[in-house]
Amino acid sequence: MGPTEAPTYLSGLVVRTTPDRFDTVLAALGTVPGVSVHHTDAATARIVVVQDAPSLGAEMDGMRAIQSLPGVVDASLVYHYLGDGGDAGAASEPFTASPSSESPRETER
Numbered sequence: 001m002g003p004t005e006a007p008t009y010l011s012g013l014v015v016r017t018t019p020d021r022f023d024t025v026l027a028a029l030g031t032v033p034g035v036s037v038h039h040t041d042a043a044t045a046r047i048v049v050v051q052d053a054p055s056l057g058a059e060m061d062g063m064r065a066i067q068s069l070p071g072v073v074d075a076s077l078v079y080h081y082l083g084d085g086g087d088a089g090a091a092s093e094p095f096t097a098s099p100s101s102e103s104p105r106e107t108e109r
Contacts, residue, residue, distance in 0.1 A: 005084050006054055007054075007055075007082055007083065007084065008052065008054075008081075008082070008083050008084065009051075009052070009053040009054070009055065009056060009058070009059040009080075009081075009082055010050060010051070010052055010053075010079075010080070010081040010082075010083070011050065011051040011053070011059055011062075011063065011077055011079065011080050011081075012048070012049075012050055012077070012078050012079030012080075013048070013049050013050075013051065013063065013066065013075050013076060013077055013078060014046055014047070014048055014075070014076050014078055015029065015046065015047040015048075015049060015066060015072060015074070015075045016045060016046050016047075016072070016073045016074040016075070016076075017045045017046075017047070017071050017072055017073055018045060018071060018073060019042070019045045021045075021070070021071025022042050022045050022047075022071075024070070024071050025047065025069055025070075025071045025072055026040060026047060028069045028070070028071075029047065029049055029066065029069070032051075032062060032065050032066055032069075033062065034051050034052045034053050034058070034062055035049050035050070035051045035062065035066065036049065036050050036051075036052075037049050038050055045073075049066070051063070051066075063075060063077065
């Protein structure tokens with residue numbers, strides 16, 4: 001990240017609601033700054049959202065705002081990405097497990 005580029009905090013969340021509040025929650029998510037809806041499943045009352053925030057504090061505030069919306073049963077963080085302000089959405093290097101994250105069986109071969 002360059003000295004003038006602000007970091008980008010991206011979060012992927014699964015929002016679970018009750019079937020009778022699904023449409024209300026879906027509409028309310030559109031009012032949360034930086035949040036965009038990427039998938040909906042009314043049959044299971046689940047909504048997948050991505051939140052783009054300028055700071056960790058703003059990211060946490062956004063998650064709390066989602067969790068406190070009337071009708072939200074749960075909002076679970078399933079993905080987090082911290083990157084340069086200029087590379088949001090850019091493809092990153094594939095994940096490679098570090099030696100500390102490998103199980104003992106994998107390292108004993």
